[in-house]
Amino acid sequence: MTTLFERLKEAAGQEWLNYTDHVFIQQMEAGTLPPEVFKEYLIQDYRFLVQFARAYALQAYKSRTMADIQIASKGLADVIHETDLHVKRLETGWGVSRQQIESTPEAWTNVAYTRFVLDAGSSGDLLDLVVAQAPCAIGYAEIGERLKPALEANPEHPYAEWIGEYSADWYQQVKVETISHIDALAARTFTEERFSELAEIFTTATRMEAQFWQTAFDLAAANA
Ligand SMILES: Cc1ncc(C[n+]2csc(CCO)c2C)c(N)n1
Numbered sequence: 001m002t003t004l005f006e007r008l009k010e011a012a013g014q015e016w017l018n019y020t021d022h023v024f025i026q027q028m029e030a031g032t033l034p035p036e037v038f039k040e041y042l043i044q045d046y047r048f049l050v051q052f053a054r055a056y057a058l059q060a061y062k063s064r065t066m067a068d069i070q071i072a073s074k075g076l077a078d079v080i081h082e083t084d085l086h087v088k089r090l091e092t093g094w095g096v097s098r099q100q101i102e103s104t105p106e107a108w109t110n111v112a113y114t115r116f117v118l119d120a121g122s123s124g125d126l127l128d129l130v131v132a133q134a135p136c137a138i139g140y141a142e143i144g145e146r147l148k149p150a151l152e153a154n155p156e157h158p159y160a161e162w163i164g165e166y167s168a169d170w171y172q173q174v175k176v177e178t179i180s181h182i183d184a185l186a187a188r189t190f191t192e193e194r195f196s197e198l199a200e201i202f203t204t205a206t207r208m209e210a211q212f213w214q215t216a217f218d219l220a221a222a223n224a
Contacts, residue, residue: 019139
């Protein structure tokens with residue numbers, strides 16, 4: 001059976017590729033991504049993850065069952081784990097402290113993306129919110145899978161740590177769980193009339209994921 005995620009991804013069309021096959025990913029795969037671009041990405045991503053943690057908390061608030069609260073709680077814990085990695089990387093790589101990260105202005109594209117996700121969840125139900133968060137959670141697993149051979153070919157790959165994290169089994173499992181969570185929620189509340197609205201939420205979030213990579217290049221260029 002086709003999953004709702006597959007239908008949403010198909011509806012996003014080219015936008016999904018613009019995100020998962022962005023120049024940022026191509027350069028990361030080749031190991032040629034400029035370190036300053038990666039640094040700007042990590043700083044903005046920390047700021048992003050703060051809002052994304054709030055979105056998982058909102059998932060808990062929008063839940064009606066303990067099973068859904070458990071899923072939200074695990075998502076929240078995964079985000080905290082990810083921010084800790086970012087802070088360590090920024091500290092060891094560039095001597096950037098958590099305080100410096102937190103006082104760096106949020107890029108407006110980052111504001112747009114995260115507040116869009118939070119609004120989709122505030123104004124909608126749990127399915128709307130999980131769909132708004134899906135490009136993020138599932139896209140990174142697809143990217144990790146794609147980059148894995150580059151890491152296996154070169155254990156000294158400059159982005160070994162990042163690729164290792166998203167290609168790891170635990171993260172591939174997050175993808176499987178998110179897809180089945182969407183289907184479980186859909187079984188309760190999805191009607192065909194909702195599809196176009198859900199597809200718009202999903203495609204918009206996907207477009208903003210692609211823009212997130214672009215913002216890292218723009219910030220690095222502005223600092224150069
Ligand atoms: C812009 C942006 N999009 C997606 C992710 C990936 N991500 C966000 S939360 C999470 C953990 C649980 O889903 C993961 C892997 C990111 N870091 N930054």
